[in-house]
């Protein structure tokens with residue numbers, strides 16, 4: 001394995017009778033932006049903490065580059081973690097916060113300040129050197145936490161819900177910045193989120209977890225276009241999950257059209273239960289018998305050629321080629 005490659009082998013964590021992470025296998029090549037995605041309690045943070053060494057491993061292995069680091073102390077692994085609560089030292093300046101871990105390693109003052117300043121420049125913090133954490137905004141505090149994690153030259157940076165404390169505007173900005181930083185540094189970022197849009201926007205590799213297991217791992221396009229299970233299709237959004245001829249199937253909502261299709265298409269009909277105007281598109285929900293409620297996302301112009309109204313009965317259709325067989329509902 002190349003330096004910076006990460007491999008999890010049957011990695012397991014149990015807390016008493018609770019299985020938080022159950023025998024997961026995963027390979028993350030060096031230089032990957034990897035997002036762990038899943039609902040609360042599915043084991044994302046526990047997986048990250050085990051990789052960082054902040055949580056012991058019940059069974060299995062963590063291989064980083066050529067080394068099995070499963071039992072290594074956090075500082076010896078070549079990983080760094082940025083926590084959700086930034087955990088800055090309130091009595092130290094920004095510069096000393098960033099340089100702190102180098103001090104612990106015994107670096108001279110000249111050496112650690114030079115390194116800290118280089119990292120601060122990377123995240124645009126130069127101007128705040130002498131400030132105390134309490135004198136910074138949330139976004140700035142987060143950049144300090146980021147700089148503090150990067151100052152150790154990690155092979156892998158772990159980020160646990162790094163954007164959740166930010167307002168929507170700042171979240172988008174920091175998201176772009178994280179991606180840029182990851183590209184510039186060329187190391188892997190492992191980023192925990194429960195937001196599918198965040199994962200889609202950032203990740204080269206999306207790892208979708210459910211109940212301590214990996215439900216699917218793949219590129220954003222893979223998990224969106226070829227969801228393995230109904231859970232993934234529902235979680236990624238934009239899909240209808242239904243049973244057709246006894247098999248679980250997903251159909252993207254933006255592939256469903258109003259009106260009857262040709263003979264080759266699949267046409268269903270039912271009562272219009274919802275119509276939501278969204279600007280470029282209109283979302284229509286139709287209760288289509290055995291198919292259950294089906295959501296159609298229709299381009300605005302097309303919708304207004306023959307608008308659907310609440311309560312009326314309408315046909316909907318899609319091409320059979322847009323039906324995607326799932327391995328489980």
Ligand code: ADP
Nearest residue numbers: 015018019020039040041042043044045046047
């Ligand atoms: P996520 O990050 O996806 O929200 P976690 O990894 O935090 O999920 O938790 C996974 C499961 O492990 C949950 O059921 C949670 O209650 C349990 N868990 C996490 N940490 C502990 C702990 N220290 N003691 C007992 N159970 C825990």
